[in-house]
Amino acid sequence: MHNSRERVRKNMLPTECSPYKLERNDLENLKDVSIYVGGACNFNCRYCDRDFIKKTGVQKMEFDQDLAAFLLAIYQTGAEPMISFHGGETLLYIDTIKKIVKSMVDEGGFNARFYIQTNGSLILKNAEFFRQYKDYLYVSISYDFHFQLENRTEFGIHETLQFLDDLNIDKQLQYVIPTNRKEAFDVEVFSSIVNLYKKYRINSLNLILLRHQRGLEEFKTIIAGDDVDLKRLFSSFLQFVQLLYVSGINVALDGHSQEIDKDYYSNHKQVVLAPDGYIYPEYQFIEYKYPEFRLGQWRAPFKLERNHFRPEGLAKIRPQCIQCPKRNVCGLQYYYAMFDMDPPRPDKCSSFYSYMEFSLNHLFKLKRHRSLLESIGI
Known part of the structure; x- marks a missing residue:
């Protein structure tokens, strides 16, 4: 794994007047940068909002210079939050995920950690990606055990878990x-x-x-x-x-092991990067896209407002x-x-x-x- 502290490509280094600059105090307490890669899914879970998402026409995340620069700018400050992928079924967007991981690890030289939330069914189909980046991945598989066939779709859970075991990839x-x-x-x-x-x-x-x-x-x-x-x-x-x-x-309960914290406007531990270029506290942007709830934007010029709630948001x-x-x-x-x-x-x-x-x-x-x-x- 890469351990160098001079890890950002010189041509991507932020400068004083750069639209790609972030300050370390912008990132206080930040533990997770979640990227919503898109709403498509290959399952049709009985309790899911898949049809609703189709109706609202949620965009998919496109990898571009701004997204790469935003993630690199975070790590350039010395902060090292987990980079998480959520959807939809994330592995339907494997090309975007590959580009992000490659940009951070191979080109940026960062010892980044990537969390992939998935239904698990496409892991074996993307075996080479998991082999290549096994040292950087944490996999979370949504699986309903006794209710899997009723609520979701059956797939080779045993083969999938054994594959991840063989690669020594951490998982939940x-x-x-x-x-x-x-x-x-x-x-x-x-x-x-x-x-x-x-x-x-x-x-x-x-x-x-x-x-x-x-x-x-x-x-x-x-x-x-x-x-x-x-x-x-x-x-x-x-x-x-x-x-x-x-x-x-x-x-863990709802992803928490010690306390529940949904105070999103007091330097919360998580931010969500949406395909529309803005940063949100949760995945509510799928339905509402209210500008009053935004935490900033990841498209240049970057802006993070993690400790301020707009008063006009109270009306919502x-x-x-x-x-x-x-x-x-x-x-x-x-x-x-x-x-x-x-x-x-x-x-x-x-x-x-x-x-x-x-x-x-x-x-x-x-x-x-x-x-x-x-x-x-x-």
Whole structure:
């Protein structure tokens, strides 16, 4: 791996008057630069918003001088955030990903780390890319275990995990839990998870509780329905998490292992580069593209505004969200359709995130010890 600190090509070095210049204080606390490569997917998951994305006509990310220069300018400051690829199915955009990785590693000389969120089905078809850049990659595979055939599409998960094992590539699996299904935490689900984790070297398991389904014409908020008992849901969820911990599986909730932070305008750890040239706090640009929520632009001249929320943006957020005590742990305030129901139920949203915080705090206490035996002093 490259370790040189003189890692940026001379012809790409920012100058005092360059439109490609960034300052280190622009990047305070930045841990992840997420690139939305495009909305196309080769799966048709039952809870996904694929048809909605098609309708909105989301662009795909094109690799060009501005994108290359923006990423290089970040690393030139000495900051080294993870560069993450999201979609759609990211590996449908493998040409763009290859160009970005090549620009940073081969041409820029950076010891960059790349996170690929994928459904896993195209990894073996792109085996040469994974072989070439195995030292720089972290792979997250969305896989629903017992519900995979029902919710997603089956593929050769065993062959794929073995391939990544052979290359010694770090990886995690990501399970979207169907919160509206009573059997979401059944023993069959638990067994299907443990069996995979026993057989392959998988670093972690990211659990995501399904909150909503955005269809072509309807936004259905699952957690706001009267048929969902949040107290019962989280009681079962915590038992499930504890069983996974006892089984030696490293669990994260919504990508978090210590605390939930959705305070996007206080130098948040993540920024999202959208194909339209702007920087957003989340993937809400797919639906809204509100300029009031932008954090800047990655097209020259570069601009980052990570510690400032435009006052006019408040007009785009419901009063219930502005006043909610959970607004800094809930990204749903930017999803305006969250409360497009009659009557609105912001109380359910607030309760959901209260339970989420409690669950994460409990998980954090568990993970202070590497195992159950260690926690009891054995």
